[in-house]
Amino acid sequence: MAEIEIPPYFLCPITLDIMKDPVTVSTGITYDRESIEKWIFSDKNSICPVTKQVLIDPDLTPNITLRRFIQSWCTLNATHGVERLPTPKAPVTRSQLLKLLSDAKSSQQMQTKSLQTLRSVANQNQTNRRCMETAGVAEFLAALIVKNTHEASRSEVSEEYLSDLNKSSDEALAIIYSLRLTESGLKKALNNGDFVESLTFVMQNGSYESRAYAVMLLKSMVEVAEPSLLISLKPEFFSEVSQILSDQISQKSTKATLKVLIGTCAWGRNRIKAVEAGAVAVLVDLLLDSPEKRTCEMVLAVLDYLCQCAEGRAELMRHGAGLAVVSKKILRVSQVASERGVRILNSISRFSATHGVLMEMLQTGVVAKLCLVVQVDCGSKTKERAREMLKLHSRAWKNSSCIPSNLMSAYPS
Numbered sequence: 001m002a003e004i005e006i007p008p009y010f011l012c013p014i015t016l017d018i019m020k021d022p023v024t025v026s027t028g029i030t031y032d033r034e035s036i037e038k039w040i041f042s043d044k045n046s047i048c049p050v051t052k053q054v055l056i057d058p059d060l061t062p063n064i065t066l067r068r069f070i071q072s073w074c075t076l077n078a079t080h081g082v083e084r085l086p087t088p089k090a091p092v093t094r095s096q097l098l099k100l101l102s103d104a105k106s107s108q109q110m111q112t113k114s115l116q117t118l119r120s121v122a123n124q125n126q127t128n129r130r131c132m133e134t135a136g137v138a139e140f141l142a143a144l145i146v147k148n149t150h151e152a153s154r155s156e157v158s159e160e161y162l163s164d165l166n167k168s169s170d171e172a173l174a175i176i177y178s179l180r181l182t183e184s185g186l187k188k189a190l191n192n193g194d195f196v197e198s199l200t201f202v203m204q205n206g207s208y209e210s211r212a213y214a215v216m217l218l219k220s221m222v223e224v225a226e227p228s229l230l231i232s233l234k235p236e237f238f239s240e241v242s243q244i245l246s247d248q249i250s251q252k253s254t255k256a257t258l259k260v261l262i263g264t265c266a267w268g269r270n271r272i273k274a275v276e277a278g279a280v281a282v283l284v285d286l287l288l289d290s291p292e293k294r295t296c297e298m299v300l301a302v303l304d305y306l307c308q309c310a311e312g313r314a315e316l317m318r319h320g321a322g323l324a325v326v327s328k329k330i331l332r333v334s335q336v337a338s339e340r341g342v343r344i345l346n347s348i349s350r351f352s353a354t355h356g357v358l359m360e361m362l363q364t365g366v367v368a369k370l371c372l373v374v375q376v377d378c379g380s381k382t383k384e385r386a387r388e389m390l391k392l393h394s395r396a397w398k399n400s401s402c403i404p405s406n407l408m409s410a411y412p413s
Contacts, residue, residue: 013031041058215241307347324365
């Protein structure tokens with residue numbers, strides 16, 4: 001195919017590959033659907049890549065004439081190994097979606113069939129997903145999940161009925177996640193306490209896949225949630241989030257869970273709930289096991305929040321490796337991780353510095369690491385915090401044999 005001269009107007013201006021599904025934007029320029037959808041919806045650009053004009057209307061109009069020309073050209077060059085491009089499916093319409101939602105309400109059998117169709121439609125292209133969002137599909141699915149989890153929590157439910165409810169909820173969760181809802185769509189469909197409780201139920205009782213979908217949806221919700229929703233989260237929520245973090249279902253779900261904790265533990269009330277749910281021990285264990293940079297940074301960010309309350313500091317020190325692993329990550333992962341690690345140690349040294357804690361900080365190499373921090377380039381605030389800690393506890397630390405002689409010279413006077 002490289003030897004064949006491809007007409008330039010068959011090529012997508014973004015990727016310079018031959019277009020499979022040409023569509024025209026409001027500026028009159030034609031692109032391949034997949035490329036321009038990524039440009040507009042995933043990358044969140046609002047201008048035409050070629051003309052740089054603002055795209056007033058995000059709708060994409062199929063360029064049927066050009067598509068037929070491309071298909072004819074492919075057919076004429078079939079002897080050169082060029083495959084004919086299949087005719088793409090037409091985007092879904094609002095009326096088609098409303099019919100599927102209506103069918104889903106009629107019976108369990110129709111509901112299962114409709115949900116499967118909706119999932120297939122959502123997986124086709126971004127245009128379908130945006131149409132599904134505006135047609136209220138996410139709101140319908142969220143309400144369905146809430147209804148199913150309420151039914152499933154009843155003790156008298158039969159195993160067969162419970163299985164049907166779980167399958168329905170699993171399918172609905174997968175569809176909502178695949179929609180990649182916009183911020184307004186998230187707020188409209190998902191930002192309510194009942195749905196959070198339903199996701200908590202799924203995290204407790206669902207399959208590994210459903211639990212992963214649940215926490216990834218929660219991550220998106222936390223990013224746009226109203227403060228009133230975040231501060232009213234129940235202790236069970238943090239218990240299930242901590243359990244998912246402990247189970248390490250996948251790297252993607254682990255990062256989503258950490259983002260949920262970062263978003264929720266910014267609120268003081270939630271820090272104690274998370275600590276009581278056992279989050280600190282889980283986070284320390286994860287920090288011990290994970291070599292991945294971004295994961296370490298997020299774990300340290302959550303621990304930084306949790307160590308701002310007395311309960312969090314107590315749990316960190318209760319863990320045999322708590323202080324040591326935080327210290328170990330300083331200067332080994334990134335400047336962000338070093339900053340968070342020093343902040344955690346600063347919270348401990350300022351508010352929980354018993355004689356036993358100070359001695360443990362000496363014996364586990366924390367003080368030696370602080371001496372090293374003040375000598376290297378790791379950010380002025382981080383160095384200043386380390387220097388303040390060394391000064392604050394100089395009577396207990398300064399003349400200790402635990403500090404290597406080459407670092408002792410860095411001890412501030």
